[in-house]
Amino acid sequence: MPRKKGKKGYKATHRLRQRDKDKRGGNAAQNLPSGEAGSLAQLAESYLENLAVRNYTADTIEGRRDALKVFLLWVVERELLELSEITKPILESYQRHLWRWRKTNGKPLGISTQRSRLGTVKDFFAHLVKQNHLPANPASELEMPRPEKCLPQESLSLQEVKQLLNVPDTTDPLGLRDRSILETFYSTGMRRGELAKLELHDLNRDRQTIRLRQGKGHKDRVVPVGTRALKWLERYLDETRPKLLIDPNEKALFVTSYGEAFNPDVLSRMVSKFIKRAEITKPGSCHILRHSCATHMLEGGADIRFIQQLLGHEKLETTAIYTHVSIEQLKAVHSKTHPAEKPPEPRPDDQENDTGNA
Numbered sequence: 001m002p003r004k005k006g007k008k009g010y011k012a013t014h015r016l017r018q019r020d021k022d023k024r025g026g027n028a029a030q031n032l033p034s035g036e037a038g039s040l041a042q043l044a045e046s047y048l049e050n051l052a053v054r055n056y057t058a059d060t061i062e063g064r065r066d067a068l069k070v071f072l073l074w075v076v077e078r079e080l081l082e083l084s085e086i087t088k089p090i091l092e093s094y095q096r097h098l099w100r101w102r103k104t105n106g107k108p109l110g111i112s113t114q115r116s117r118l119g120t121v122k123d124f125f126a127h128l129v130k131q132n133h134l135p136a137n138p139a140s141e142l143e144m145p146r147p148e149k150c151l152p153q154e155s156l157s158l159q160e161v162k163q164l165l166n167v168p169d170t171t172d173p174l175g176l177r178d179r180s181i182l183e184t185f186y187s188t189g190m191r192r193g194e195l196a197k198l199e200l201h202d203l204n205r206d207r208q209t210i211r212l213r214q215g216k217g218h219k220d221r222v223v224p225v226g227t228r229a230l231k232w233l234e235r236y237l238d239e240t241r242p243k244l245l246i247d248p249n250e251k252a253l254f255v256t257s258y259g260e261a262f263n264p265d266v267l268s269r270m271v272s273k274f275i276k277r278a279e280i281t282k283p284g285s286c287h288i289l290r291h292s293c294a295t296h297m298l299e300g301g302a303d304i305r306f307i308q309q310l311l312g313h314e315k316l317e318t319t320a321i322y323t324h325v326s327i328e329q330l331k332a333v334h335s336k337t338h339p340a341e342k343p344p345e346p347r348p349d350d351q352e353n354d355t356g357n358a
Helices: 006-013 040-053 058-077 088-100 111-130 158-165 173-188 192-196 227-244 264-277 286-299 304-311 316-320 327-337 348-357
Strands: 209-212 221-224
Touching: 040 058, 040 111, 058 088, 058 111, 088 111, 158 173, 158 286, 173 192, 173 221, 173 227, 173 264, 173 286, 192 264, 192 286, 221 304, 264 286, 286 304, 304 316
Parallel strands: none
Antiparallel strands: 209 221
């Protein structure tokens, strides 16, 4: 692959998501730079294939592919074509490059993005050592950037949730479908990809549950669906879905106007549009309903371990971040315990005056 020089080549190196999208949000596959047998590119493809054999999710493999593409284009641009040329100082130079890199809006790469890209490179070289392509791992002692402890996006208030749910016109078949989608997101806290993969048999009306198949990390789980959300779902299934179907054998629970299962990107754009129409100034899309579900349940007294199970978090620490978001509980404790919030004790002269007036 010829070396790219100049400003245009520099930018081209870092275009991670140059995807051709059709009008319904489809993505084209991303290819690594081509290479001969034994080249870095060929070894990278072998590494990705190994991830698939080890049952890593398609989303994880795609993310690793994107990260490797950035790294490989960076080394090719510097004519580092041999595996033996990739040393620890070279990798440290790549790490500094990521730290200095600026997006088109002038902002740096997020720490989580830097850690993700470097983590992929470290795992890639560990794989090469295991496969005896290298005698030692040049990335083994690469120090990762310290992670940032950031709060998740602010959740919606109860009033904002009400405003959002009332946006779709439920007298219209598509509006009825959209209302049931919003209600399902808010009731269950599921991810957009999980909702997009729902099939008819995943909904159990009698038990008021939804089965989420192969969620994040290839994990199945069953979540409850509230009475209100279930009523909207039943209306959608009875009144709208039959009108949208083109193929009677379609299994998807929620279908587009094309009669097909939703693409997650389409769901994001749809919910973002509804948030703007509800005149909600907070940024967010499908995930803000997931945050709102967890936060409101926590404020309502739910045990954090039940919320962990609902959201499908592997570690309780992931769910525990919602304890930082739930400011209402902290405000209640603050008002009850802080000395400045306690009513002042009556002074003796005030008591005398009260007795005299009596």
